[in-house]
Amino acid sequence: MIKTENVSMRFGGLTAVSDLNIQISKNEIVGLIGPNGAGKTTAFNTITGVYKPTEGKVIFKGEDVTGAKPHKITERGIARTFQNIRLWKDMDVLENVLVACHLRMNVGVFAATLHLPGYRAKEKKSREFAMSLLDSVGLADLAHEPATSLPYGKQRRLEIVRALATEPSLLLLDEPAAGMNPQESLELMEFIGKIRDQYDLTILLIEHHMQVVMGVCSRMYVLDYGVTIAHGTPDEIRRNPKVIEAYLGVD
Amino acid sequence: MKRNTILTIAGLVVLVAAVGLADSILGRFTVRILNLSAIYIILALSLNLLNGFTGLFSLGHAGFMAVGAYVSAILTMTPAQKEMNFFLEPIVPILARIQLPFPIALIVAGLCAALAAVLIGVPALRLRDDYLAIATLGFAEIIRVIITNIQSVTNGAQGLKAIPKYSTTWVVWTVAAIAVVFMLALVRSSYGRTMKAVRDDEIAAEAMGIDVFKVKSTSFVISSFMAGVGGALLGHLISTIDPKMFTLMLTFNILLIVVLGGNGSITGSVLGAIIVTVLMEALRFLDMPMNLVFFKTNGLPGLRMVIFSILLMIVVLYRQRGLMGNKEFSWDGVLGIFRRKNSTRNGGRP
Amino acid sequence: MELSTFFQQLTNALSLGSLYALIAIGYTMVYGILRLINFAHGDVFMLGAYFAFYAVTALAMPWWVAFVVALALTAAFGMGLERVAYRPLRDSPKISVMISAIGASFLIENVGIVLFGGRPKSFPSIPLFDTVVHFGSVSMLSVSLFIPVITAVVLGALLWIVHGTKTGLAMRAVSTDLDAARLMAIDVNKTISLTFGIGSLLAGVGGIMWTMKYPQLNPLMGVMPGLKCFIAAVIGGIGNIQGAVLGGFLLGMIEIMIVAFLPELTGYRDAFAFVLLIVVLLVKPAGLLGKNQTVKV
Numbered sequence: 036m037i038k039t040e041n042v043s044m045r046f047g048g049l050t051a052v053s054d055l056n057i058q059i060s061k062n063e064i065v066g067l068i069g070p071n072g073a074g075k076t077t078a079f080n081t082i083t084g085v086y087k088p089t090e091g092k093v094i095f096k097g098e099d100v101t102g103a104k105p106h107k108i109t110e111r112g113i114a115r116t117f118q119n120i121r122l123w124k125d126m127d128v129l130e131n132v133l134v135a136c137h138l139r140m141n142v143g144v145f146a147a148t149l150h151l152p153g154y155r156a157k158e159k160k161s162r163e164f165a166m167s168l169l170d171s172v173g174l175a176d177l178a179h180e181p182a183t184s185l186p187y188g189k190q191r192r193l194e195i196v197r198a199l200a201t202e203p204s205l206l207l208l209d210e211p212a213a214g215m216n217p218q219e220s221l222e223l224m225e226f227i228g229k230i231r232d233q234y235d236l237t238i239l240l241i242e243h244h245m246q247v248v249m250g251v252c253s254r255m256y257v258l259d260y261g262v263t264i265a266h267g268t269p270d271e272i273r274r275n276p277k278v279i280e281a282y283l284g285v286d
Numbered sequence: 287m288k289r290n291t292i293l294t295i296a297g298l299v300v301l302v303a304a305v306g307l308a309d310s311i312l313g314r315f316t317v318r319i320l321n322l323s324a325i326y327i328i329l330a331l332s333l334n335l336l337n338g339f340t341g342l343f344s345l346g347h348a349g350f351m352a353v354g355a356y357v358s359a360i361l362t363m364t365p366a367q368k369e370m371n372f373f374l375e376p377i378v379p380i381l382a383r384i385q386l387p388f389p390i391a392l393i394v395a396g397l398c399a400a401l402a403a404v405l406i407g408v409p410a411l412r413l414r415d416d417y418l419a420i421a422t423l424g425f426a427e428i429i430r431v432i433i434t435n436i437q438s439v440t441n442g443a444q445g446l447k448a449i450p451k452y453s454t455t456w457v458v459w460t461v462a463a464i465a466v467v468f469m470l471a472l473v474r475s476s477y478g479r480t481m482k483a484v485r486d487d488e489i490a491a492e493a494m495g496i497d498v499f500k501v502k503s504t505s506f507v508i509s510s511f512m513a514g515v516g517g518a519l520l521g522h523l524i525s526t527i528d529p530k531m532f533t534l535m536l537t538f539n540i541l542l543i544v545v546l547g548g549n550g551s552i553t554g555s556v557l558g559a560i561i562v563t564v565l566m567e568a569l570r571f572l573d574m575p576m577n578l579v580f581f582k583t584n585g586l587p588g589l590r591m592v593i594f595s596i597l598l599m600i601v602v603l604y605r606q607r608g609l610m611g612n613k614e615f616s617w618d619g620v621l622g623i624f625r626r627k628n629s630t631r632n633g634g635r636p
Numbered sequence: 637m638e639l640s641t642f643f644q645q646l647t648n649a650l651s652l653g654s655l656y657a658l659i660a661i662g663y664t665m666v667y668g669i670l671r672l673i674n675f676a677h678g679d680v681f682m683l684g685a686y687f688a689f690y691a692v693t694a695l696a697m698p699w700w701v702a703f704v705v706a707l708a709l710t711a712a713f714g715m716g717l718e719r720v721a722y723r724p725l726r727d728s729p730k731i732s733v734m735i736s737a738i739g740a741s742f743l744i745e746n747v748g749i750v751l752f753g754g755r756p757k758s759f760p761s762i763p764l765f766d767t768v769v770h771f772g773s774v775s776m777l778s779v780s781l782f783i784p785v786i787t788a789v790v791l792g793a794l795l796w797i798v799h800g801t802k803t804g805l806a807m808r809a810v811s812t813d814l815d816a817a818r819l820m821a822i823d824v825n826k827t828i829s830l831t832f833g834i835g836s837l838l839a840g841v842g843g844i845m846w847t848m849k850y851p852q853l854n855p856l857m858g859v860m861p862g863l864k865c866f867i868a869a870v871i872g873g874i875g876n877i878q879g880a881v882l883g884g885f886l887l888g889m890i891e892i893m894i895v896a897f898l899p900e901l902t903g904y905r906d907a908f909a910f911v912l913l914i915v916v917l918l919v920k921p922a923g924l925l926g927k928n929q930t931v932k933v
Contacts, residue, residue, distance in 0.1 A: 114495075123486040126482060140476055142476060158475075201495045421914060425914070431907040434903065535742075588749030
């Protein structure tokens with residue numbers, strides 16, 4: 036599904052990510068873990084086109100997408116959420132999802148403005164799709180609330196729904212459980228497993244508390260100071276001395 | 287829903303009647319202010335599309351208005367009028383003979399402004415915030431300098447006089463109404479939502495598959511088209527144009543309307559345009575000599591603009607949302623206000 | 637072109653460039669610290685010239701006293717401007733601050749028109765600056781020689797303040813990270829105020845020198861130089877003092893030389909700066925001496 040080949044990202048003298056080699060097959064849920072500042076988000080940003088990697092290649096569905104513009108990457112089927120929630124604050128919950136639907140609507144500015152019949156049909160379909168997505172995560176009755184009035188956990192879910200509205204095949208989640216208590220985190224992981232099955236997704240998720248993702252991931256990569264220090268199943272990772280060392284004093 | 291449709295139709299009928307009535311009974315001076323308001327509505331909406339809805343801060347509006355005004359003026363003047371205007375250096379022969387009907391000239395004016403926007407937007411829209419502001423301002427100045435210097439096309443610094451007065455009450459208010467309806471439809475469409483998304487968070491917009499550059503350029507080009515049409519109408523209203531008209535000052539007036547009305551509110555722009563235009567005329571006396579019973583002033587040119595600058599500062603410093611915030615007029619809202627008033631009369635309980 | 641004419645133009649370019657540099661520094665300092673285009677900076681420049689004018693004419697001060705008084709007033713005005721128009725908006729969206737800046741600029745210009753009158757005034761001649769000096773076949777006004785010297789002195793003093801004093805350290809700290817500087821117990825408001833004061837003082841020097849060279853005052857005289865000097869600051873790399881100086885000289889040089897060598901382009905003179913701006917923004921958006929910044933996601 037997705038593969039990074041020796042991806043490195045340097046900012047001036049600082050190497051945020053070096054020689055990242057990730058490979059994920061269809062329908063897997065893979066974790067990218069590591070202490071704060073390990074380069075996890077930077078890795079995401081090189082995959083999603085926010086940064087063009089200094090070296091290396093990003094291969095998605097067999098095609099080289101290195102350095103493509105973020106919206107082009109999303110069009111190809113990679114969607115993401117953000118560590119610090121980035122919802123559109125002046126819009127309500129439904130509108131946030133509808134904006135993400137725009138990508139697959141294929142309407143021109145004039146067809147949309149003049150509300151031509153073709154556009155009306157697509158708009159209606161998008162609304163139904165958006166509502167069904169919101170319904171599936173229990174946000175349907177909040178559809179017309181301002182997005183930023185939602186409690187934190189629900190905002191995180193809304194971000195995931197919004198990403199789903201772009202109809203991705205690969206979903207990247209950046210610390211989806213940040214700020215949640217253990218119970219909420221557990222529910223979230225169940226939820227992630229559920230959407231994987233429901234929408235036929237492949238998921239890569241960043242987390243810095245590794246316990247949270249142990250249950251849901253089939254494999255994990257561990258980053259520390261930009262370097263991949265371990266890779267394997269949760270059990271292997273748990274026993275890996277390098278990982279224990281990196282996390283010592285962190286968790 | 288049905289009640290609102292009926293109210294809207296009733297409102298429109300009243301509006302049309304009001305425009306017709308105003309046109310036939312009010313004096314020429316008042317009608318002129320009324321028509322100027324309509325043109326400012328178009329211009330304010332076009333700037334609001336950029337500033338309020340797409341979050342692009344552009345200071346180049348006067349440049350696009352200049353393009354529209356000149357194109358439409360040159361395309362509609364008779365060969366004889368052109369000959370009278372271009373006494374320093376004759377107009378280039380192709381333009382001397384050409385004369386188009388006003389509606390076509392108006393559209394061509396808008397298209398030329400839009401074309402200028404395409405040429406300018408491609409480089410400028412890669413810039414952010416204040417850099418974009420200064421670059422668009424720069425382009426507007428370049429346009430103005432070019433207009434001043436291409437004597438045989440624009441008549442240079444002398445400007446154009448005796449432009450046909452096609453901007454009648456019906457024309458300007460019809461165009462203004464079209465602009466309002468167009469903006470409402472655009473903003474409420476799926477495309478309008480992407481503009482707001484780009485305004486609120488560009489990075490999130492990009493990540494959700496929105497081609498940010500395309501959205502920005504579309505907004506920029508549409509806005510410039512409207513500015514071109516507005517500029518053309520302005521030329522046909524006051525019938526004289528010259529390059530000195532289209533400075534930052536003009537952009538400032540439009541910005542004042544947008545900010546006063548509320549950035550991101552169509553209703554706000556309409557109200558703002560009318561208020562500012564009427565005030566501009568009502569306060570014109572400040573610039574003239576005054577006889578105030580106790581003392582006489584010799585007229586203080588600039589005092590009017592002092593008041594408008596202060597007005598703008600007050601709005602920005604103390605009420606950034608302007609009159610309307612980013613809210614729009616709705617019958618429910620209006621009826622809601624009445625209901626609330628009634629309920630306060632009944633002891634504060636709904 | 638004869639060599640003497642060339643030198644003539646070169647001195648012209650040097651003194652114009654110096655003036656641009658003086659004004660550009662004010663833009664760059666304010667931008668560096670607040671990320672704000674102080675649109676009213678050109679109007680502060682205009683006020684500097686008017687203060688000096690009224691001190692010399694209405695108050696009949698000797699010119700050097702008048703200049704000192706005018707500079708003090710200009711600096712104070714700049715600090716007041718920041719207090720009234722910018723400080724209340726420090727946490728507001730960028731567009732609001734910019735609108736406030738434009739509003740302030742128009743306010744000052746129009747108050748200028750009301751108070752000083754719209755008609756241009758001419759500065760009384762000061763013999764020290766108004767003498768014609770001859771070097772072989774090259775002749776020029778003495779002020780054209782003073783300007784680069786004064787600029788050099790002022791620039792030296794400024795660089796010493798910024799890099800050699802504790803106040804300068806505070807300024808650099810605030811411009812790197814305003815919040816962190818506050819945590820380090822730096823009086824942020826005072827530092828910003830001081831930055832406006834210094835920037836305005838330089839604009840005042842520029843304004844006074846400008847009227848020595850082109851002795852016509854009008855309330856809108858700051859608009860064009862203001863815009864051009866902002867552009868000079870951007871070209872050099874905004875936020876960078878050396879960059880502003882470089883940009884100022886570059887712009888002065890280009891304006892004078894293009895008009896000198898290609899007189900048919902004279903009508904387009906005011907457009908050069910903007911064309912240059914756009915070229916620089918496209919080729920090297922951070923300016924000649926600026927650093928590229930990445931947006932954090």
